[in-house]
Amino acid sequence: MRRAGRVVAEMHEVCAAATRPGVTTAEIDQVARGVLSRRGARSNFLGYHGFPAVICTSPNEVVVHGIPDDTVLVEGDVISLDCGAIIDGWHADAAITVPVGDIDDKSARLIEVTRESLDAAIDQLTVGHTLADVGGAVEAKAEAAGFEIVREYVGHGIGTAMHEAPEVPNYRTSRGRRHRIRTGLVVAIEPMLTVGSPGTEVLEDGWTVVTVDGGRAAHFEHTIAVTDDGPEVLTLP
Numbered sequence: 001m002r003r004a005g006r007v008v009a010e011m012h013e014v015c016a017a018a019t020r021p022g023v024t025t026a027e028i029d030q031v032a033r034g035v036l037s038r039r040g041a042r043s044n045f046l047g048y049h050g051f052p053a054v055i056c057t058s059p060n061e062v063v064v065h066g067i068p069d070d071t072v073l074v075e076g077d078v079i080s081l082d083c084g085a086i087i088d089g090w091h092a093d094a095a096i097t098v099p100v101g102d103i104d105d106k107s108a109r110l111i112e113v114t115r116e117s118l119d120a121a122i123d124q125l126t127v128g129h130t131l132a133d134v135g136g137a138v139e140a141k142a143e144a145a146g147f148e149i150v151r152e153y154v155g156h157g158i159g160t161a162m163h164e165a166p167e168v169p170n171y172r173t174s175r176g177r178r179h180r181i182r183t184g185l186v187v188a189i190e191p192m193l194t195v196g197s198p199g200t201e202v203l204e205d206g207w208t209v210v211t212v213d214g215g216r217a218a219h220f221e222h223t224i225a226v227t228d229d230g231p232e233v234l235t236l237p
């Protein structure tokens with residue numbers, strides 16, 4: 001999973017570098033495909049319930065699961081890039097949100113707080129804590145900054161499949177309180193925060209998740225292993 005994680009980190013690097021005004025989301029997907037083929041990795045996104053690309057590209061009011069297409073990015077956009085890879089049957093999954101050129105202060109703050117909420121959640125992913133502590137860390141960061149948390153989509157266990165038990169909500173739940181974190185657990189934590197209302201709907205393509213009020217969203221995700229020495233983020237370069 002470390003090897004798969006490094007491939008995903010490289011996808012983030014090259015996709016973020018390719019993200020600028022005038023580029024289409026399909027072109028970013030092509031860049032990601034190049035990394036998979038150079039590294040001998042398979043895609044866990046392509047063909048997943050029929051998904052047609054190796055990354056999800058989710059600009060502005062799109063929360064997650066956006067399909068790369070001929071959409072041209074413009075200065076001031078923000079876009080989330082969700083990437084995944086399989087090496088020798090083992091999966092990794094991670095997302096970043098990046099600015100397209102210069103962006104407004106509110107959007108920059110949204111990106112910053114969403115990244116910080118993931119970092120705070122990772123800090124809680126240690127033996128003796130529960131998944132409620134992980135979700136609670138996201139909740140505390142989002143609330144303090146005045147952003148909302150999307151609740152319809154959650155993080156997940158990951159291993160020989162992209163989505164395994166347990167669910168990892170980005171808020172405290174009673175089920176999470178009962179789930180003690182043990183060494184060997186590997187999860188994808190993925191907070192999604194919004195500027196306005198956190199309510200979402202799925203567009204007619206069956207994939208694209210947007211905010212109902214059209215406000216912007218940000219999404220960060222890492223694949224993290226629990227070790228005796230603490231959390232090990234597998235999707236870092």
Ligand code: MG
Binds near residue numbers: 155156188221
């Ligand atoms: Mg995920």
Ligand code: MG
Binds near residue numbers: 082083094095221
């Ligand atoms: Mg993902």
